[in-house]
Amino acid sequence: MGGTFDPIHHGHLVAASEVADRFDLDEVIFVPTGRPWQKNDRSVSPPEDRYLMTVVATASNPRFSVSRVDIDRGKPTYTVDTLRDLARQHPGDELYFITGADALGSILGWQDWQELFGLARFVGVSRPGYELEADHLADYLARLPRDVLTLVEIPALAISSTECRRRSGEGRPVWYLVPDGVVQYISKRNLYRSAGAAERDTV
């Protein structure tokens, strides 16, 4: 499961847990992005902070782990590179790429589908506020081979990292939106102190 994870929140964790259960996965690997090209309009927290929050959030689940492949590549993340690296590190394993309904379109829209689908099966999970079977995907979905992309309904958690950053910046609580250790990490590193003000200014 790739993401900026700035910060990781319970929406990410529920998605991973549900898909792992549904597809009987041995492991879910969270892969924090390098500096993402999609988010050039705001400053993303340092990769090490996003990596450590992801480690803190996943540490208690024996089936969850975190990979540094995208961070260590040191350039903007393309899903195809992520999957190539993971395939190399896990030869013979069947890979699944978990993504939310909002990110599905951009991941599939930008890159070579043939190659992506050769590397992994894709699982698109529901997310409040985003249509899972958006019109622009319907045509593509109809033409795809079976099993390359599965859409899955998961328990709806209307949580986003953007909202967590805004709340932190405004001094409002993020308890119960993100794991306790992540609340403490954000405050220890003062991560989003001015985020609320900055994002309000750009509206």
Ligand code: ATP
């Ligand atoms: P931001 O607001 O900064 O974009 P985000 O909450 O969307 O953050 P990302 O790191 O961008 O989090 O998302 C990583 C992946 O998790 C994406 O595939 C995204 O669609 C999915 N995702 C994020 N939040 C949820 C949620 N509440 N329910 C289901 N999927 C989610």
Ligand code: MG
């Ligand atoms: Mg997002």
